Amino acid sequence: MRPLLRTHLFARRPGLFAAAMVLSLGPPVGLADRAMAQSAGARTIGLTMVDSLYRPSSTIQLRRGDRVKFVLRNRGKLPHEAVIGTPAEQMAHEKEMVAMGAMGANAMSDTPEGVNVKPGATKILTFVFNKAGKFEIACHQPNHYKAGMKVTIDVR
Numbered sequence: 001m002r003p004l005l006r007t008h009l010f011a012r013r014p015g016l017f018a019a020a021m022v023l024s025l026g027p028p029v030g031l032a033d034r035a036m037a038q039s040a041g042a043r044t045i046g047l048t049m050v051d052s053l054y055r056p057s058s059t060i061q062l063r064r065g066d067r068v069k070f071v072l073r074n075r076g077k078l079p080h081e082a083v084i085g086t087p088a089e090q091m092a093h094e095k096e097m098v099a100m101g102a103m104g105a106n107a108m109s110d111t112p113e114g115v116n117v118k119p120g121a122t123k124i125l126t127f128v129f130n131k132a133g134k135f136e137i138a139c140h141q142p143n144h145y146k147a148g149m150k151v152t153i154d155v156r
């Protein structure tokens with residue numbers, strides 16, 4: 001399923017590539033150092049996931065190039081996702097998830113653009129918004145997107 005999910009997702013995190021370069025060229029770097037390098041200069045935005053929306057749900061305003069560390073806390077009783085993409089990419093992902101759900105599988109793997117968070121768990125998703133435009137962070141568990149489980153991200 002992973003390659004399928006990848007096809008419409010638009011960006012890789014340059015931070016990960018940079019960390020890999022440091023690892024291959026320099027002295028050994030610990031996991032903690034890598035995590036720090038990735039989140040250096042990041043703006044932290046906390047989102048709480050409940051059944052079935054994000055709090056707060058107000059539009060997030062960003063500047064192009066902003067690196068954002070999303071802290072995603074699932075306080076609901078259901079698993080929730082946080083997937084970053086344009087509204088068109090969200091619609092495509094929604095269709096894929098509905099198709100996967102029909103096959104009896106509705107949990108996606110974590111990618112640089114999205115994570116699946118179990119009830120009671122917290123996950124971090126760090127993302128660089130290097131394009132201007134409208135994006136969303138959204139959940140594609142069955143019916144959640146339709147119910148409005150998304151936050152608009154406006155990048156200028």
Ligand SMILES: [Cu+2]
Pocket residue numbers: 052053079080081139140141144149
């Ligand atoms: Cu959800």
